[in-house]
Amino acid sequence: MDEVEENSEEGLLIKQHRKEKKDLQAKIQSMKNNVPKNDKKRRKQLTEDIAKLEAELEARHKGDLEALSQKQTGPTQVSGITNGVNSLDLESEEPVQQPRVSKAKKRREKKAAQEKERDERIAEAEIVNLSGARHIESQKLAHILLERELQIRQIPSDGHCMYKAIEHQLNERGNAFTVANFRSQTADYMQNHAEDFLPFLTNSSTGGMYTHEEFLKYCTDIVNTPAWGGQLELRALSHILKTPIEVIQAESSPIVIGEEYSNKSITLVYMRHAYGLGEHYNSVENLDTITENS
Structure with a gap:
């Protein structure tokens, strides 16, 4: 290790x-x-x-x-090389052993490079959108949340954002839930109540409603891939958790899914222009909450 x-x-x-x-x-x-x-x-x-x-x-x-x-991975300064290179017997010369880099270090370096590349893309998008759609949306959302003494809790934009936002709020209430558990239960619920979801899924190529096989694949992707979640998945989760889910948007009134339930609602923030990377869900927290740096 x-x-x-x-x-x-x-x-x-x-x-x-x-x-x-x-x-x-x-x-x-x-x-x-x-x-x-x-x-x-x-x-x-x-x-x-x-x-x-x-x-x-x-x-x-x-x-x-x-x-x-x-500094640690920069060029190695080689010393002790004589000027008689041409006189060496190259065929009998043993190859120089390079320092072995551990697998853990390679993983860290690869992850750091990926994070740096993503941060650079986000920074570029920030500059482009400084006076554009994302900036305007963020200002409107900040104002809406301020009136409710709330602020955005940033969630990574990795395809799991909707599930992670719900996970954050429920875990804050002392409930132990995981994204994997949410995805599995969502897929099971949708398959067991296909008549409530299938009519709302359309094949983009044919324009027709999903076939049974396409619907099964859709549910399988919920479990096995970072497939982005939307209103259908929120509807399933509201039934699974027996909890209302409120979605705050910049351009319209909040949407509440699962109004029939009386538990304390979960509040999500839906952003159409997050970081220039597409649609995104964030969580919320009280305005006076200190965000711990990990």
């Missing part, structure tokens, strides 16, 4: 980052304590200031880790 030594350069950097995150959380708590909860204008500005501080710290930490990674 490839573990980071505590006193290594990487270990010391991680320790420093943890301390800086704790210091920032203490600063954020102090900032929140100094702003009355009923002062919505100052609370809104506070939310923006906190988001900026967290983003700046995260960006700096990523830069530190990238610089360290480049």
